[in-house]
Amino acid sequence: MYFYKEDLINIIVPDKPDPAAAKVLQEALGGRFGEMRTMMQFFFQSSNFRGNAKPFRDLIRGIFLEEISHVELVQTTINQLLNGSGEEAVGAGGSTGAPLEDAVKEHANPHHYIMGAQSSLPVDAGGNPWNGNYVYNHGNLVADLLDNVVLESTGVLQKTRIYEMSSNKTFRETLAFLIVRDNAHQNAFAKALETLGVNWGKIFPVPNYDINKYPECRKYVEMGFHNAQFNFRLDETLMGQIFQGESPSRDDGNLEVVPPPTGYPVPILPEMPNEHSPGLHDLNS
Amino acid sequence: MYFYKEDLINIIVPDKPDPAAAKVLQEALGGRFGEMRTMMQFFFQSSNFRGNAKPFRDLIRGIFLEEISHVELVQTTINQLLNGSGEEAVGAGGSTGAPLEDAVKEHANPHHYIMGAQSSLPVDAGGNPWNGNYVYNHGNLVADLLDNVVLESTGVLQKTRIYEMSSNKTFRETLAFLIVRDNAHQNAFAKALETLGVNWGKIFPVPNYDINKYPECRKYVEMGFHNAQFNFRLDETLMGQIFQGESPSRDDGNLEVVPPPTGYPVPILPEMPNEHSPGLHDLNS
């Protein structure tokens, strides 16, 4: 069973609305290699796990638990990027009386305004809805772990590319946190295969990035977040039997299971009477 | 942030393998009105919530938390229905040397054997993968609540129909538990609209079912599960401001927020060397 404490796993840094950034960040939420995919893939792999190699099952489930928080973090970041984007446009569009005209013409995903009340959607950067065929779970542990390595590696790779698409601080802070965490998860699955006999040489991390390119990442690396796995279990977990010892990546350091990070408050999104959201006024009067 | 204790939300009752039952039960997992839909819909609605009507947000999030456990319960039930279905077939198929021939001809979903190692998939009863376009989240609270009522009502309706498709005990016990819980959630969203002024008359529950038709349901009704909402929050929740007082349905009773149910152990699925699952043998020797 699953429990919750209303805390975000990382901070939402304030900056201006940016609907074009919100559109491309959807890839990290609902894309083929986004957080909905990692969440659901590890969920199915841990529920369908065969055999009694419990440390592996606990590792996969442990990362699944964190991915739920990642989904929430990206949803909230997209909301922050969209929030006020219609109002800002009101100014520019005031002459025509079409407040959303500019937002839509600023490379926005129109569904952010038509379906969502300027909020996140289960779709990718191109607007394609998330699809169950993304999930890889064949029950063969080696194959599943290899695919998990590909998934986490591609997650980082995509995020380093998305990072170049806007200098918005809200956008980049969340991406930086996720780049470092995906790196930790890449390490986790690579390490699991290392326990089965693989020596990865110098191929990790994928991509072969220079931390200095992503200044927002540095503090998370200094906090050791690339080598840590948060433990969200209320009972015992054996994932520490795998997630320990030297990192399988060039970045060195020792892997360690740690308590969850400090939580951050979930922002309250203001009402949008123009968008009939939440639309409750006067119903009870 | 999300926490976990390795307990199933309900019991898995043992019975024989039944791949045809596993195939149709997928609707309750990955169908347009299945548990993945309820889980993701309420996740998006609670993350994207606008305004400060916190009791509504807490209600939606509270039900979301339970739905994660429902997904796990249906996954585990499908696994139990598939487990051994290939071996059983070995006997019948032994003459041809094709152990899965019978399983596939018994109206199975072939992907249960090709993709999964006889385990659950993110698809519906027809094999269509889960799709992000199922999620309804328009940010207008009245519209969102109305759609949630439709979603939970349709969930029960479908499950009463799926129930007629097999007399397998594993299958029916899980369906019975979910019928009663969906009923509670139908009550929750109906009640939320009641607080906004609606009087539902006698239209709920949908469908208009006689509990005696579903003997497995009776004990859950006697335990009051149709009028209870489990609380999986580790911090405070205001959902009890809505989920209280008289039930909006003909079934009467008083709504009440209660602690989570007793958990049940997660079964360990045996290894399947024939299916190369988990496939670890001798790798470390």
Next chain:
Amino acid sequence: MYFYKEDLINIIVPDKPDPAAAKVLQEALGGRFGEMRTMMQFFFQSSNFRGNAKPFRDLIRGIFLEEISHVELVQTTINQLLNGSGEEAVGAGGSTGAPLEDAVKEHANPHHYIMGAQSSLPVDAGGNPWNGNYVYNHGNLVADLLDNVVLESTGVLQKTRIYEMSSNKTFRETLAFLIVRDNAHQNAFAKALETLGVNWGKIFPVPNYDINKYPECRKYVEMGFHNAQFNFRLDETLMGQIFQGESPSRDDGNLEVVPPPTGYPVPILPEMPNEHSPGLHDLNS
């Protein structure tokens, strides 16, 4: 604007329930070359028509109008094939107490029982939902007409194959009527291209079928339905400027615009209390 008189365009011949036949007949409703496709393709082509060649536009629209009735006819036929299929199973399944078990194991589409209350769905024989990308409408009249010829020809071809999948009379009567009508529509679009200079030689009809293979077809041929186009316009139409003269097919005869056929009563589907359909009982008591 569109008007309606509650009459089916052809008779529903009674026979036993046959869920396997209902499943494959879905191709003629929601398949890539089914009646929903023809209806929507000709709808878009007539609404988006460019230029003032009104006889062509009237021809396309005239056939669109008939296709709405075809959709209704196939929906009703599928309903007739499914109606009672669960009850029949009750007998066989009585021992297990799972009335739908047999129906589902008789090669049924499980969604006919889970989603529909034993009624038609907007999907094909494989259960894939109808898709907007089926519609061809490029605005180039020659290309649009050629695609319409392919569409109608493939419609007949598929129906002659589906015809071989069951000897059920309800099933075959509807297929036979539609084979002859699709033939008329094949003639219509072939003739339209003939007016633009094409001489088709002997290639039509596709497929090259012997009417004696489909005894149910004969009466419709004798009534001239393969060379007639019904006129559902309440105002003037110019389609007769094209749909006239010698048939472009080997089957000879003269094309003629005629009044709508005699209508047949729409059957009333009985209530299914087990399936909570319609589910109204006692609500008003």
Next chain:
Amino acid sequence: MYFYKEDLINIIVPDKPDPAAAKVLQEALGGRFGEMRTMMQFFFQSSNFRGNAKPFRDLIRGIFLEEISHVELVQTTINQLLNGSGEEAVGAGGSTGAPLEDAVKEHANPHHYIMGAQSSLPVDAGGNPWNGNYVYNHGNLVADLLDNVVLESTGVLQKTRIYEMSSNKTFRETLAFLIVRDNAHQNAFAKALETLGVNWGKIFPVPNYDINKYPECRKYVEMGFHNAQFNFRLDETLMGQIFQGESPSRDDGNLEVVPPPTGYPVPILPEMPNEHSPGLHDLNS
């Protein structure tokens, strides 16, 4: 059977071409809550109706009939918005010799130019093709009516948001007409549930809008179009047994079945030789 008179259900007000407006208006045609959905959903519900509660069936079918005209109205509006959008670009693009370059860069849907000859498509604002899984038809009348209320409410909600995306008069007039008509249909299904015992309080209409925000709507409200249901039956209908008496919404007034509105002429789209549409020239010479 279905009959037709070549009249649009509302006027097309002239204004400048606006491909970005055409792109977002596609949501009202081929989106999950657009007119193709309402048309097909009510078509399936009326064909698959179980039981002899004819006034409900007649109500659903009656609204289905109007939705066919709505599809035609939105198709025609999109065509009007696209018409000339390439030519306008010719001027700007003349220097590069790429007449469509500007149109495509003006946030257009490229398929409006590649597939359609600057005309409507069966897709949504994001370019996703219409999908059969949108249709809700479970045969349980309460569930079907509740979903219809959600569908019509969401239709209005989305249209009030789309309205803010352009001040183009062609675009806004059609949206205004549809907002008022969707409101009438919301009332129709809400009223049908009222006859089954529900008292809606003040929750309708969704969204909770101020008519003064949509000046184009006012005349339709003054004509009583929010409380009227047009009757497109050539035979008797019982829908007036439901659609009568006090409106279930805050907007008050009495519901009434009325004759169809005055029709408006269908515009003739000019030929586009550059786009090879219709492409007939010289074929007969």
Next chain:
Amino acid sequence: MYFYKEDLINIIVPDKPDPAAAKVLQEALGGRFGEMRTMMQFFFQSSNFRGNAKPFRDLIRGIFLEEISHVELVQTTINQLLNGSGEEAVGAGGSTGAPLEDAVKEHANPHHYIMGAQSSLPVDAGGNPWNGNYVYNHGNLVADLLDNVVLESTGVLQKTRIYEMSSNKTFRETLAFLIVRDNAHQNAFAKALETLGVNWGKIFPVPNYDINKYPECRKYVEMGFHNAQFNFRLDETLMGQIFQGESPSRDDGNLEVVPPPTGYPVPILPEMPNEHSPGLHDLNS
């Protein structure tokens, strides 16, 4: 079995990067009427061919072989249009430090930057992934050939429209070559039907275009590419029994099977360290 020589079937003419052109050119690669469709459709038709009418099978297979090279040509053209588009943006975007910001805002497909390393994707101009339901192969030779005529005609029609979307030389040269080659394939399938008795009159080519509108086409027409079919067989082919004699189109000339064209070198795409592509550096050091 299939053999390869590293040569492109046509030249890649250099010009500036143009991500908007790359986006729309995807239609010619992964669209419903693009080169992936023609390649796979003719592949299935030739593998599944029934009967011993070998000249028809050889014709379909012969065109399939060329289509593989067309896919490669469009992939390479898109790569050329994207190559450097991020770097160019660096200049403009230098102030914000977001090198891809401009590229994305220039109407690019964001997946060209997130998934591909600025390279081609199996999607259409709207970003929809290629879908197997595009393939038409019903085994009836007349129907298959008619659909092939529609497919090739629509291919040319779409390309003449895409051509108007950019004056980029890389873009237009590839389109011009393909327009002429699709014309030859339109002739091939039209001729095949001519051998079965059809006289096409003057309806081909579709669209009815004036070669002077597409100056890049002229040299290919002068080389006779509209009436030639390249022979990529290493063994004997009988396609020349069909592809011979007078062209079925207004453009006249005689059809002739000819050896493959001169090949052109495949460009080497430079590394993109910023995009971690190929990402090999220092791994072996």
Next chain:
Amino acid sequence: MYFYKEDLINIIVPDKPDPAAAKVLQEALGGRFGEMRTMMQFFFQSSNFRGNAKPFRDLIRGIFLEEISHVELVQTTINQLLNGSGEEAVGAGGSTGAPLEDAVKEHANPHHYIMGAQSSLPVDAGGNPWNGNYVYNHGNLVADLLDNVVLESTGVLQKTRIYEMSSNKTFRETLAFLIVRDNAHQNAFAKALETLGVNWGKIFPVPNYDINKYPECRKYVEMGFHNAQFNFRLDETLMGQIFQGESPSRDDGNLEVVPPPTGYPVPILPEMPNEHSPGLHDLNS
């Protein structure tokens, strides 16, 4: 450019028709890990390759070339399994006069009879059409190679499971050949990563299979097909710089580039007049 010699890459062993086997074998053709996926993935990776590490590009392209023949082999095997399956049913179904009734009830994919004339389709074992989103090509060589390892490993894993679904000889011979060839390709991509520094220990091959379970595989292993890569280039290839030396798998042996295998004749599928395939008769008389 691509050349062809009409030879199958392996033999088609005769056996009885088996539509249920044909249905599940579709996974190996049009499934997420089938031959269409490998063919298209390696095609895009080789066309979009960045940098001058030509041996890697040649390796990917070399395997792509073989995959085209694999697609053809699986298409032809499915055709062989379907061929005569309708006729066989004629006997059984003769009493009802519905020749395809039995075929459809024998767990067939109905589209094999409705769309194809008893021939292969671009779909998977569940009937889902092939989808462009299966293709992985991110341009980062390490990530692309890792995904290729997962793809080939999963290909073998799935085929060992499909193998258990029928003892039909036509079916098993093709699967056995492909299991061994996928194994060679798994070795190829694993070796490519080995050249970048990875030591795989004992994890390959995936799955960890015993060759004695698949007697049909043995001869291919004895011929060294698990360690060979066929060379289909007509010009020079550098793939031998990677595909050489000791195998990265437990199965040992030395990798070697070899000439293409002996080809096998492509079977001629007989005409099916009942299915109007090819449907040419009397057109020319």
